[in-house]
Amino acid sequence: MLKVRIFSFSYIYNGIPADETKNGGGFVFDCRFIHNPGKYDEYKDFNGKDENVKEFLKKQQVMTEFMQNMYKIVDKAVENYKKRDFTDLMVSFGCTGGRHRSVYSAESLFAHLTEKFPDVKIEVSHLNII
Secondary structure (H helix, E strand, O other), X not given: OOEEEEEEEXXXXXXXXXXXXXXXXXXXXXXXXXXXXXHOXXXXXXXXXXXXXXXXXXXXXHHHHHHHHHHHHHHHHHHHHHHOXXXXXXXXXXXOOOOOHHHHHHHHHHHHHHHHOOOOEEEEEEOOOO
């Protein structure tokens, strides 16, 4: 069975997550080009799982386009990996602090894949939030 491991991380604090499967990593998406809610005091104490941050990010057309394109890429990889009986796929999202844009992206991919591929094991880990 294929297992997809999804990570959010900070480029500043811990860098790109290591691949524990020794497959050499996977997709790494850089979310720093998307407007950062962490720049505003009203969002600093929140993260990409919180409704106010999600609403901030959903309002940005660039975020919507990024997510749609990323889903297409990852979906194709999942379909291909399943056909080839691969066991692991890693997808990581990075941003400056690893709390807002990367967390939102990782959570969104988790929800998307869970709905689209019920026969795939999907895990999500956020390296900079509790």
